[in-house]
Amino acid sequence: MSAGIILIGPPGVGKGTQAQLLTERRGLVHLSSGDIFRAEIASQSDLGRLAKRYIDEGRLVPNGITIEMMAKRLRTGEVRRNGFILDGFPRTVRQAEALDDDFGDLDLTLMGVVSLTASDDTILQRLAERGRADDDIETVRRRLQVFREETAPVIEHYKGKGIYRPVNSDQTIENVFSDIEECLGQ
Ligand code: AMP
Numbered sequence: 684m685s686a687g688i689i690l691i692g693p694p695g696v697g698k699g700t701q702a703q704l705l706t707e708r709r710g711l712v713h714l715s716s717g718d719i720f721r722a723e724i725a726s727q728s729d730l731g732r733l734a735k736r737y738i739d740e741g742r743l744v745p746n747g748i749t750i751e752m753m754a755k756r757l758r759t760g761e762v763r764r765n766g767f768i769l770d771g772f773p774r775t776v777r778q779a780e781a782l783d784d785d786f787g788d789l790d791l792t793l794m795g796v797v798s799l800t801a802s803d804d805t806i807l808q809r810l811a812e813r814g815r816a817d818d819d820i821e822t823v824r825r826r827l828q829v830f831r832e833e834t835a836p837v838i839e840h841y842k843g844k845g846i847y848r849p850v851n852s853d854q855t856i857e858n859v860f861s862d863i864e865e866c867l868g869q
Contacts, residue, residue, distance in 0.1 A: 686792040687711065687767035688867065691838060692799035693830045694823065695810035697852045697859060701799070702770040704860050712762050716753060716772040720744065738817055741825030743774060743833060750781045757789060767791075775833050779840045795867050796841040799852040799859070 688711075690698040699715060706713045720738060723731030730748065737744045753772050756762065773779040785791070801809075806827075810818045817826070841847045848866040852859050 684790050684792065685763040685766055686794050687762075687769065688794050689769045689773070689796045689841075690799065691796060691834065692801075692852065693806055693834075694826045695806040695813070695818075696799040696801050697809065697856070698770045698799060700856055701797075701852075701859060701863060702768045704856070705768050705863070709766075711766045711768045712759075713768050713770060714753065714756050714762070714772070715770040716749060716774070717770075719752060719756065739822070741817060741822035741829065743829060746775055746777045746781075749774075750778055753778075754781075754785055754789075757785065757791065773837055776836050776840055779837050793846055795846050795848045796838075796844075797863055797866065798838050798847065798849045800849065801852040805853050 688705075690702055692698055699718075702713045702715065705711050717738075720731070720734040724735050724738070725731070730752065733748065734744045743749075749772065753769075757767065769782075773782050807823070810823055817823075838847065848863075850859060850862045850866060854862075
């Protein structure tokens with residue numbers, strides 16, 4: 684049995700920063716779908732080449748490929764021993780449903796789905812500071828639109844399950860972190 688949480692929210696809301704703190708302080712394994720794709724791109728694998736076309740345009744990588752990649756990571760012994768943080772996955776209802784199914788066979792438990800929110804101004808400022816290749820204004824606009832259309836329904840998917848935890852990310856890093864800890868009941 685292994686337990687974990689999902690961090691969900693628009694690009695630039697602070698998911699990666701909070702996931703890193705949860706890893707440092709709680710030892711959870713950080714599974715960022717975006718980081719995994721970027722590592723595949725850097726190693727010039729077939730998966731990386733395929734994913735790059737979508738990422739460069741701010742579009743989602745197809746569900747089947749993404750689900751298979753994340754299921755593989757969730758099966759590792761390290762995840763079973765230490766628990767996990769999913770950052771950037773699931774991003775579509777189809778991915779969330781696949782995760783629900785896999786949870787049956789993998790015997791994984793979701794402790795909470797933390798939904799981070801922040802004002803548009805905060806998000807744009809954080810993305811400008813980060814300056815990643817897909818953070819140019821056109822691509823950011825597309826990614827925010829994809830979030831509203833494809834990922835916001837994932838939040839609705841979890842609301843009915845009693846594990847949905849909204850957290851205001853328009854505060855200092857430490858305050859956001861303590862709100863996350865509080866709503867996870869730790
Ligand atoms: P992120 O680092 O989470 O902002 O992700 C960067 C990019 O990777 C996204 O804009 C998508 O193109 C792709 N990506 C990351 N996670 C997923 C996912 N769960 N499903 C589909 N595409 C994803």
